[in-house]
Amino acid sequence: MPELPEVEVWVRALRPRLEGRRIEGVTIRRNKLIAAPGVRTFRTRLRGRRIRRVRRRGKVIWVELDDGAHWLTHLRMTGWWRHHAAPQPPADRHVLAVFTLDKGQLHYRDPRRFGRMWWVRDAAPLLAPLGPEPLERAFTAAGLQKRFARRRAAVKQVLLDPAVVAGVGNIYASEACFRARLDPRTPARRLGIEEARRLHRALRAVLRRAIRLGSTVAPVVDGYAARARFRDEFAVYGRAGDACRTCGAAIRRVVIGQRSTFYCPRCQELLQER
DNA sequence: ACCACAACCTGGCCGC
DNA sequence: TGCGGCCAGGTTGTGG
Numbered sequence: 001m002p003e004l005p006e007v008e009v010w011v012r013a014l015r016p017r018l019e020g021r022r023i024e025g026v027t028i029r030r031n032k033l034i035a036a037p038g039v040r041t042f043r044t045r046l047r048g049r050r051i052r053r054v055r056r057r058g059k060v061i062w063v064e065l066d067d068g069a070h071w072l073t074h075l076r077m078t079g080w081w082r083h084h085a086a087p088q089p090p091a092d093r094h095v096l097a098v099f100t101l102d103k104g105q106l107h108y109r110d111p112r113r114f115g116r117m118w119w120v121r122d123a124a125p126l127l128a129p130l131g132p133e134p135l136e137r138a139f140t141a142a143g144l145q146k147r148f149a150r151r152r153a154a155v156k157q158v159l160l161d162p163a164v165v166a167g168v169g170n171i172y173a174s175e176a177c178f179r180a181r182l183d184p185r186t187p188a189r190r191l192g193i194e195e196a197r198r199l200h201r202a203l204r205a206v207l208r209r210a211i212r213l214g215s216t217v218a219p220v221v222d223g224y225a226a227r228a229r230f231r232d233e234f235a236v237y238g239r240a241g242d243a244c245r246t247c248g249a250a251i252r253r254v255v256i257g258q259r260s261t262f263y264c265p266r267c268q269e270l271l272q273e274r
Numbered sequence: 275a276c277c278a279c280a281a282c283c284t285g286g287c288c289g290c
Numbered sequence: 291t292g293c294g295g296c297c298a299g300g301t302t303g304t305g306g
Contacts, residue, residue, distance in 0.1 A: 074301080078299090112285080258278090279303105285298090
């Protein structure tokens with residue numbers, strides 16, 4: 001159930017096991033997994049290729065092949081990569097794809113089946129609609145405020161829009177609003193540059209911390225899963241009714257844009273719509 | 275351009 | 291034990 005930090009942690013864990021490897025076999029057990037091109041073409045294009053580079057863009061795992069083409073995976077809600085040192089049968093029916101390498105094997109597991117893969121000659125058109133990477137320099141407080149300027153929707157909901165900023169999911173949107181001391185229901189366009197700065201800072205701090213602590217879900221590589229410690233540090237996410245760690249007030253849960261949202265009614269300021 | 279809402283899927287948990 | 295209802299960390303498409 002990955003957001004940016006989860007994907008980043010997994011990519012870092014997988015990179016040394018994938019870069020330089022040759023893809024010798026591709027088994028697709030659910031045709032709908034492949035968004036483009038067709039399943040047959042997808043398999044043909046990948047087989048025999050060497051993996052040049054493994055990257056992340058937003059929540060997308062981006063694999064560059066030795067012929068300059070690209071293999072992209074979006075894990076959506078429940079997608080999961082597992083690396084095995086030696087080939088082995090799929091663990092269960094939720095393993096939707098198996099990639100046999102010249103050394104090791106990669107299994108893609110996705111119970112809810114929302115995840116998708118693409119093979120493309122050029123990755124740019126697929127990635128172009130994404131907003132800036134929140135941990136890179138292109139992401140600025142001023143830019144964030146500008147993208148918020150016409151949006152009367154709640155700031156927390158707008159943070160989840162991949163076109164505004166890439167990779168921010170439901171956990172980190174709530175956590176960032178808490179850290180910025182902003183009520184998640186505040187209309188995005190009400191944010192002045194001061195609030196935008198606070199949110200920008202808070203979002204980056206929360207994402208960095210999650211990456212450093214191993215995010216919330218540990219990647220499984222060769223049967224070993226590191227500890228995922230960020231989960232223990234949630235200030236508000238999933239803590240409805242619990243005491244705020246700052247002021248002791250009871251954390252509230254509300255639904256914004258069909259998604260659960262958590263906040264502290266005392267620490268987080270609501271800017272009124274004019 | 276923005277917004278609200280349905281759709282895509284399965285599994286886990288809770289209460290009865 | 292079974293069953294209904296609700297929940298789940300994401301995105302896209304549709305229609306207003």
